[in-house]
Amino acid sequence: GAVVSQHPSWVICKSGTSVKIECRSLDFQATTMFWYRQFPKQSLMLMATSNEGSKATYEQGVEKDKFLINHASLTLSTLTVTSAHPEDSSFYICSASPLAGATDTQYFGPGTRLTVL
Amino acid sequence: GENVEQHPSTLSVQEGDSAVIKCTYSDSASNYFPWYKQELGKGPQLIIDIRSNVGEKKDQRIAVTLNKTAKHFSLHITETQPEDSAVYFCAASIGAAGNKLTFGGGTRVLVKP
Numbered sequence: 001g002a003v004v005s006q007h008p009s010w011v012i013c014k015s016g017t018s019v020k021i022e023c024r025s026l027d028f029q030a031t032t033m034f035w036y037r038q039f040p041k042q043s044l045m046l047m048a049t050s051n052e053g054s055k056a057t058y059e060q061g062v063e064k065d066k067f068l069i070n071h072a073s074l075t076l077s078t079l080t081v082t083s084a085h086p087e088d089s090s091f092y093i094c095s096a097s098p099l100a101g102a103t104d105t106q107y108f109g110p111g112t113r114l115t116v117l
Numbered sequence: 118g119e120n121v122e123q124h125p126s127t128l129s130v131q132e133g134d135s136a137v138i139k140c141t142y143s144d145s146a147s148n149y150f151p152w153y154k155q156e157l158g159k160g161p162q163l164i165i166d167i168r169s170n171v172g173e174k175k176d177q178r179i180a181v182t183l184n185k186t187a188k189h190f191s192l193h194i195t196e197t198q199p200e201d202s203a204v205y206f207c208a209a210s211i212g213a214a215g216n217k218l219t220f221g222g223g224t225r226v227l228v229k230p
Contacts, residue, residue: 002163004160006160031215032215034217034218042222042223043206043220043221043222043223044161044206044220046217046218049215049217051215093160093161097215103215104149104210104212104213104215104216105151105163105166106151106163106218107163108153108160108161108162108163109160110159110160111158111159111160113158
């Protein structure tokens with residue numbers, strides 16, 4: 001149980017285009033979903049926290065107009081990287097906390113590798 | 118805010134030996150401490166967690182200990198196997214619903230056959 005999926009698993013795009021990444025909790029409903037970014041050989045950096053039906057809360061230094069987050073339902077959150085540039089190339093990972101049970105636990109998706117040319 | 122330090126950053130062990138990773142945290146309000154295993158190119162996988170009402174928790178070859186007074190917690194892997202090779206992250210949070218995790222820097226574990 002507690003499976004989180006991400007789509008796509010990898011994407012290559014041209015500089016200036018936008019890319020949407022989906023995060024789904026497959027077998028549970030999630031009150032909160034989190035978006036992280038991870039550079040090679042580094043720890044996870046939290047970008048934003050989102051709750052279903054509300055605006056996301058962004059961490060300091062993360063541009064909310066560049067990284068648009070929509071949490072449309074209790075099982076789906078999307079991250080859109082707008083006007084992507086090569087420096088946005090990274091591994092993006094989402095996580096989800098269940099609505100019931102261990103609500104403080106975060107289950108992670110498999111990640112999406114974004115390469116901007 | 119919370120700060121989590123993790124040591125060592127790399128750990129090489131012989132197959133069958135034990136591996137120990139230690140983390141310290143700064144916020145005494147933290148009461149939830151998960152450990153994640155991340156294999157190359159994959160997302161982190163929750164392997165064990167502990168809450169502050171217990172001092173130790175075991176799951177087969179994996180155990181976690183918590184010392185709230187000293188604000189540190191440790192991951193112990195016994196009888197290591199090559200498939201245990203991965204990066205391990207500790208984390209801490211105040212354990213409320215939807216609360217943020219603060220991660221340690223990670224430990225790269227290599228189990229040599």
